[in-house]
Amino acid sequence: MLFSAGVASLIMDKFGRKFLLISSGLLTGVVLLIMAIYFHLKNLDFDVIHVSWIPAVCVMAYAATFKLGLGLVPIVITAEIFPTTVKAIGMTLADTVYVIAAAISINIYYVLYRNFGIHVPFYMFTACSFLMAIFTAIWIPETKGKTLDEIQLMLKGKKAVAAKESSEPNISARY
Known part of the structure; x- marks a missing residue:
């Protein structure tokens, strides 16, 4: 994640915030989809022993692709969109929403996992990542x-x- 944050910091002004958000959304979606399929096949009693490395690689890939855009760019955009007179309040509110959303997503993961299986929350978060990329492409302005x-x-x-x-x-x- 540290490496991804460093890379994102270096390329953010070259490629733009919107590009990084869309790329990160699509890449995290792909990684989450691979995890969902892996766990789904495992729950269906397919032999996945030969690809048991997939979850470990996907967790590392997710961390890297998330930090490349979704984990860093919203902080930068938040700092850019608020005038200095309300920047502290605006960023505090944005951070509060971020923490609340993180807590909700953990609870959603747990509920879906316990009631439907480990693969279901990964499918749901895959859809959220792809929808976020589409949302960004349509509605988020480039601030670079x-x-x-x-x-x-x-x-x-x-x-x-x-x-x-x-x-x-x-x-x-x-x-």
Whole structure:
């Protein structure tokens, strides 16, 4: 995870926050799907002894792919979208939501595992990862290289170019 966080920090400004979020969502989804299939086959009494290494590799791959985007980029975006006057409150609320969501996901895992088998929560979290990638592709704006004013305009559904144009004097109006 430390290595992934370092790599993400180095490439975030080159590829952008949105790219890392989508990539991380898709990659974690693939890793979780492999785990779900493995445990599903194991529960169906398939012989998985020859591939018993899959869970260990998937846990490491999940940690790396999660930290590459989903574990780091939301913190950066949260810091970028709040004005300095409310940044502390906004980031505190975002962290609170993150902790609550983590606690809920642990409880969901436990309930699904106990009632339906170990593979079911992995299928559900696979779907969540893929849906998060789709959500990011459609609704999350790219904040790389944008000013706070440009980000605020994007969040309001306006183009940042319009703000630049409106702030420039209209030369033709003078003549």
